[in-house]
Amino acid sequence: MQELTHYMNGAHVKGTSGRFSDVFNPATGEVQAQCPLANEAEMDQAVQYAMAAQPAWAAVNPQRRARVMMKFVDLLNRDMDKLAEALSREHGKTLPDAAGDVQRGLEVVEYCIGAPELLKGDYTDSAGPGIDMYSMRQPLGVSAGITPFNFPAMIPMWMFAPAIVCGNAFILKPSERDPSVPLMLAELLEEAGLPKGIIQVVNGDKEAVDAILHHPVIQSVGFVGSTPIAEYIYGTGCSNGKRVQCFGGAKNHMIIMPDADLDQAADALIGAGYGAAGERCMAISVAVPVGDETADRLIEKLIPRIEKLKVGPYTSGKDVDYGPVVTAAAKANIERLVQSGVDQGATLVVDGRNFNLQGYEDGFFVGPHLFDNVTKDMDIYKQEIFGPVLSTVRAKTYEEALGLAMDHEMGNGTAIFTRDGDAARDFANRINVGMIGINVPIPVPLAYHTFGGWKKSVFGDLNQHGPDAFKFYTRTKTVTSRWPSGIKEGGEFNFKPME
Numbered sequence: 001m002q003e004l005t006h007y008m009n010g011a012h013v014k015g016t017s018g019r020f021s022d023v024f025n026p027a028t029g030e031v032q033a034q035c036p037l038a039n040e041a042e043m044d045q046a047v048q049y050a051m052a053a054q055p056a057w058a059a060v061n062p063q064r065r066a067r068v069m070m071k072f073v074d075l076l077n078r079d080m081d082k083l084a085e086a087l088s089r090e091h092g093k094t095l096p097d098a099a100g101d102v103q104r105g106l107e108v109v110e111y112c113i114g115a116p117e118l119l120k121g122d123y124t125d126s127a128g129p130g131i132d133m134y135s136m137r138q139p140l141g142v143s144a145g146i147t148p149f150n151f152p153a154m155i156p157m158w159m160f161a162p163a164i165v166c167g168n169a170f171i172l173k174p175s176e177r178d179p180s181v182p183l184m185l186a187e188l189l190e191e192a193g194l195p196k197g198i199i200q201v202v203n204g205d206k207e208a209v210d211a212i213l214h215h216p217v218i219q220s221v222g223f224v225g226s227t228p229i230a231e232y233i234y235g236t237g238c239s240n241g242k243r244v245q246c247f248g249g250a251k252n253h254m255i256i257m258p259d260a261d262l263d264q265a266a267d268a269l270i271g272a273g274y275g276a277a278g279e280r281c282m283a284i285s286v287a288v289p290v291g292d293e294t295a296d297r298l299i300e301k302l303i304p305r306i307e308k309l310k311v312g313p314y315t316s317g318k319d320v321d322y323g324p325v326v327t328a329a330a331k332a333n334i335e336r337l338v339q340s341g342v343d344q345g346a347t348l349v350v351d352g353r354n355f356n357l358q359g360y361e362d363g364f365f366v367g368p369h370l371f372d373n374v375t376k377d378m379d380i381y382k383q384e385i386f387g388p389v390l391s392t393v394r395a396k397t398y399e400e401a402l403g404l405a406m407d408h409e410m411g412n413g414t415a416i417f418t419r420d421g422d423a424a425r426d427f428a429n430r431i432n433v434g435m436i437g438i439n440v441p442i443p444v445p446l447a448y449h450t451f452g453g454w455k456k457s458v459f460g461d462l463n464q465h466g467p468d469a470f471k472f473y474t475r476t477k478t479v480t481s482r483w484p485s486g487i488k489e490g491g492e493f494n495f496k497p498m499e
Contacts, residue, residue, distance in 0.1 A: 002033040004179055006042065006203055007186040009049040010196030016042060021176040021205065026092030026324035027313035029362035033090075035176045038204040043171075043211035046200040050142045050169035051217050053197025058139050058167035062116040065165050069112050071192035072161075076106045079188065083181055087152060088314035090178035092324040092364065093276050095314050098153075104444070105157030108465045111447040112165040118470045119166065131482045137474040139167030140219035140243065144212045146233065147182070148225045149175035149326050150279045150386075156182050158451070159222045160199060162469035164189075168219075169198045173212060177326055179203050213237050220473065222464070223247065224281070226384070227410070227456050234459035245460035245472060249384040250281045250412035250453065253405040254441060255427070256289045256298055257398065257418035264439070265417040266301040272415075272441035273390040274309060274368050277322045279330075281457075282413045282435070282442045285385060286374075287392045288401045295394045299349060299372055302390075306350045306368050312357060324364040325387060331364045334387035338369055341380035341391070347372040352388065376404070384410070398423065406432050412453035415441050434458065 004023070005012040015036020023033040038046075057065070076083070084098035091098070121135040145159035152174060160170045174182035179201075186201045202208060212218055213236045220243040223233045227248030237244035254272070256265045272284035289295035312320040325331050335353065342348055352367020366387050374381050374391040381391055395401035405414050415437030416427045424438045434453035437443030445451055445466070452463030462468040 001031065004033050004035045004203065005183070006036060006038060006046070007183050007199070007201040008046050009053075009200070010190055012183070015203070023090055023177065023179065024327060024364075025089065026326055027315070027360055027363045027365075029328065029364060033180075035179050035203050037176065038202045038208045038211070040207065040211040043202055043204070043208055043215065046171055046202045047142060047215055047217050049197040050171060050200055053195055054139070054141055054167075054169035057164075057169065057195055057198050060167070062119050062165070062167075065167065066113045066115045068189070068193045069109050069115075069161065069165055072189055072194075073106060073109050073113070075188045075192055076102060076109070079184075083153060083184060086184060087178065087181045088323070090180055091149065091152060091326060093279075093314065094318070094320050094323055096318060097276050097322075098314070101151050102153045105151075105154040105161075107447040108158050108469075109161045111465065112161045115165040115470075118467065119474070121476075127480070128482075130485060131480060133478065133480050135476055135478045137166070137470070138477055139474055141168060142171065142218050143168045143220040143222070143473060144171040144173065144218050145222040146173045146209055146212065146225070147175060147223075149177040150276070150281070151224075152178045152181045153185065155224050156185060158465050158469075160189075162465065163220075163473045164194065164198060166470060166473040168473055170200070171212065171218065172199065172201045173204055173208050174201065176203055176205060209233065210236075213242070214240055216240075219243060221245075222472075230459050243472065245462055245464070246458070247281070247452065247464065248457050248459065249410055250283075250457055251286060251381075251384055251408050251410040252282060252284050252413045252415075253286045253288050253401075253408070254284045254415040254417065254437075255395075255398075255401045255405070256287060256294060257416065257420065257423060258291050258294045259419045260294075260417040261419070262294075262297055262301055266298060266305055268415075268417065268441035269302060269390060270305050270309070274306070274322055274388045277325050277366065278388045279325060279386050280442075282444055283386075284415065284441055285389065285391060286381065286404075287390060288395050288404055289392065290395050290398055290401050292394060295372070295392065299370075299392065302370060303350060306370055309368050311355065311365055311367065313360060313363070322388065325366055326364065328364055330386065331366055334366050334385055334389065337380050337383060337385050337387075338389060341371050341374070341378060344378045344380075346374045346378055346380065346391070376407075402427065402430065406430075409456045410453070411455035412457040413437065413443055415439075415443060434463075
């Protein structure tokens with residue numbers, strides 16, 4: 001069985017803690033590798049390497065740092081198929097979905113090539129008599145990122161690309177469930193010309209996370225995962241004087257107005273609700289049709305689309321709509337929540353509980369589910385399921401539909417489908433959610449905007465990627481400069497050397 005490694009100071013390093021985590025093939029349920037789980041001493045060693053390498057990297061001018069990112073983009077494109085296959089093998093998502101994971105991270109790297117412009121400061125000439133003022137953006141030093149299993153390529157790149165191009169060294173603690181792609185990304189960064197020690201990949205669990213949060217050298221921490229863990233990391237990191245941004249769970253609503261194109265809305269819900277087996281923080285998990293007639297027609301259109309979904313391993317080719325979920329525990333949790341929906345009175349319109357894939361009986365596959373008549377007090381509405389389960393909550397009016405999304409404690413993303421521009425404009429202005437789609441089901445911003453939710457979906461003041469990333473990974477230093485005049489009357493320069 002393959003034993004994975006950490007990546008420190010430009011080399012693959014075996015774990016020394018003696019603790020390992022199983023890495024599964026989600027399609028078969030078999031253990032395919034062992035991932036080392038770092039202890040505090042191993043994390044400290046990675047930090048020491050990073051701390052030693054960072055000053056020289058920070059002294060490299062932004063244009064030359066950006067050239068490393070340019071080369072990194074070339075290498076990502078070169079190895080796209082290889083990265084996607086490795087990602088699918090450990091995560092379970094289809095190959096096109098895995099390639100999309102890499103692509104969305106690559107786009108942030110492309111944005112980071114603009115570092116020379118994005119890192120420019122401000123200058124005020126003659127702010128006072130003989131006084132000039134200017135500001136500089138300088139790196140923090142050593143930063144760290146704790147990333148989730150569902151996007152093992154994209155989210156690490158969202159973090160380490162801006163951090164590194166700003167002049168920081170970076171410690172990446174990826175998910176122990178699918179760690180191979182982050183290790184491959186570190187290799188590609190150094191092939192692109194990144195000096196040894198600037199990127200470290202340290203695998204681990206809570207012990208490694210706590211070592212990051214308490215290490216005095218690490219200046220900033222980024223996290224993406226569940227809300228309870230986001231709250232813990234944010235509170236602990238801030239109490240230790242670190243700059244922290246944490247992105248938590250989601251319960252994303254899609255409102256379908258009576259005037260919406262219902263075929264378009266139904267197609268959107270299939271992709272947004274069931275794509276990637278629902279393991280996306282921007283997945284639509286709640287459909288809110290306005291009016292019973294709209295709801296009945298929407299359900300009628302969804303059922304045949306859901307029944308045609310093809311579920312299978314990534315090796316089945318591009319015809320598969322989604323693959324298995326990541327672990328047996330994830331599958332069990334989805335099944336538990338589905339049963340709670342039945343027990344609490346929701347109508348299970350499409351029942352995927354008996355889904356079975358011949359030849360893959362031990363895999364972590366979950367059939368597609370569709371609930372109707374879901375209410376706000378049910379667990380399937382309140383909790384993030386993170387699986388191929390779509391809940392339909394019927395609203396009598398637009399105001400009631402709006403209130404559902406506004407009252408939920410999560411505020412990551414939301415969408416409205418309508419032909420009415422006034423309704424769409426009102427929705428965008430009033431909704432207390434961070435990312436809004438108007439006839440767009442998964443409104444993930446492009447790399448030159450920022451990604452981030454509201455309410456309990458986010459902890460911290462700045463969003464991911466875009467301009468906010470360059471603010472998060474740098475400090476502003478402002479200089480006030482005054483030089484005594486050495487010019488006498490008539491323009492003669494009277495220079496007196498310092499004694």
